[in-house]
Amino acid sequence: MTDAIDFNQLDQYLSQHVPEFHGLRHVEKFPDGQSNPTYKIQADSGVYVVRMQPTGDLLKSAHAVDREYRVMAALANTDVPVPDVLHLCEDRNVFGRLFFVMRFEPGRVLWNPQLPQFSAADRTALYAEMNRVLATLHNVDINAVGLSEFGRPGNYYQRQIERWTKQYQLSETESVVAMDELISWLPDNMPDDDGQISLIHGDYRIDNIMFSAHGTDAIALLDWELSTLGHPYADLAYQCMQWQLATDAVVPGLAGVNRGALGIPDERAYVELYCQHRGLSEIPHWSFYLAFSFFRFAAIVQGVKKRALDGNASNPKALAYGELVPVLSALGCRALNEG
Numbered sequence: 001m002t003d004a005i006d007f008n009q010l011d012q013y014l015s016q017h018v019p020e021f022h023g024l025r026h027v028e029k030f031p032d033g034q035s036n037p038t039y040k041i042q043a044d045s046g047v048y049v050v051r052m053q054p055t056g057d058l059l060k061s062a063h064a065v066d067r068e069y070r071v072m073a074a075l076a077n078t079d080v081p082v083p084d085v086l087h088l089c090e091d092r093n094v095f096g097r098l099f100f101v102m103r104f105e106p107g108r109v110l111w112n113p114q115l116p117q118f119s120a121a122d123r124t125a126l127y128a129e130m131n132r133v134l135a136t137l138h139n140v141d142i143n144a145v146g147l148s149e150f151g152r153p154g155n156y157y158q159r160q161i162e163r164w165t166k167q168y169q170l171s172e173t174e175s176v177v178a179m180d181e182l183i184s185w186l187p188d189n190m191p192d193d194d195g196q197i198s199l200i201h202g203d204y205r206i207d208n209i210m211f212s213a214h215g216t217d218a219i220a221l222l223d224w225e226l227s228t229l230g231h232p233y234a235d236l237a238y239q240c241m242q243w244q245l246a247t248d249a250v251v252p253g254l255a256g257v258n259r260g261a262l263g264i265p266d267e268r269a270y271v272e273l274y275c276q277h278r279g280l281s282e283i284p285h286w287s288f289y290l291a292f293s294f295f296r297f298a299a300i301v302q303g304v305k306k307r308a309l310d311g312n313a314s315n316p317k318a319l320a321y322g323e324l325v326p327v328l329s330a331l332g333c334r335a336l337n338e339g
Helices: 007-017 065-074 120-138 156-171 177-189 232-244 267-278 286-310 318-322 325-338
Strands: 024-029 038-043 046-052 085-089 099-103 198-200 209-211 218-221 228-230
Touching (some): 007 024, 046 065, 065 085, 120 198, 120 267, 156 228, 156 232, 156 286, 177 286, 177 325
16 A cells, blocks of 8 residues: 555445445555545445545645535536545544545546547547537536535636746746746736636546546546636636647647547637537637646646655656646747737
């Protein structure tokens, strides 16, 4: 076992707090995931997943597994595909950190956005499914699912720029000129608040969606740690960053790829499909939304790098993720210039 999890203690706790659980047999840590250590739990009663906060000192509001649990529980009876969550442990005396339990979903996570193992038709279907799920999420009635107080009031982008500027500066390890430029430019160039408020995922990427084992249907949207109430275009622009990332980056992208030949829509077509799903005519100020997304992702991976340097990272590739900071911030500045 890693991260000092006691097998017998885990068996006893889950047997007491998850009604159906009994007979822990095996615990395996998933190798991927940057933020919260996640474990596959095999027991006589079935297969489960335990998702925990990491050890060590944590930045305020980071690693919010309790928020992940709450939002997935709220979405259980909606058209947004989420895992079946079973229990949240908020007692830090158990393992020294918060964690929750959900049922294991047998499916596949697709790490390469080029989808090399699929036909062109299947690639088109998979990207269309991602688009549909995102629009479905943004159409959720937050009052009906009990999430009307899941985020703070006020201008979402103002809050987020302030938050991630602080988070970035707390974890900064060296000066990055492009990040300084974004930190200076973004607060003074926010579009007027148009009043749109949706439940947003906060980390909407292809590798945070589990698809069915033998088809193109999404069966579980994962990794809700950064979810909140906010502006829906933040999720859309965040996913569209992948169109500009290099194919060999630690977070691989689609830059330079002949997307038409592969059956993958370009950024414009993807945005237009999203607008069709949500009944929108256009998305103004797109360059701002894209630049903000690059800035925010750069701040996130800077935190990953800092945790790696401090010895608290969950993923062995954490330092490589941190090297994305100058790349992402430069792409953010390019979005501003092109806009």
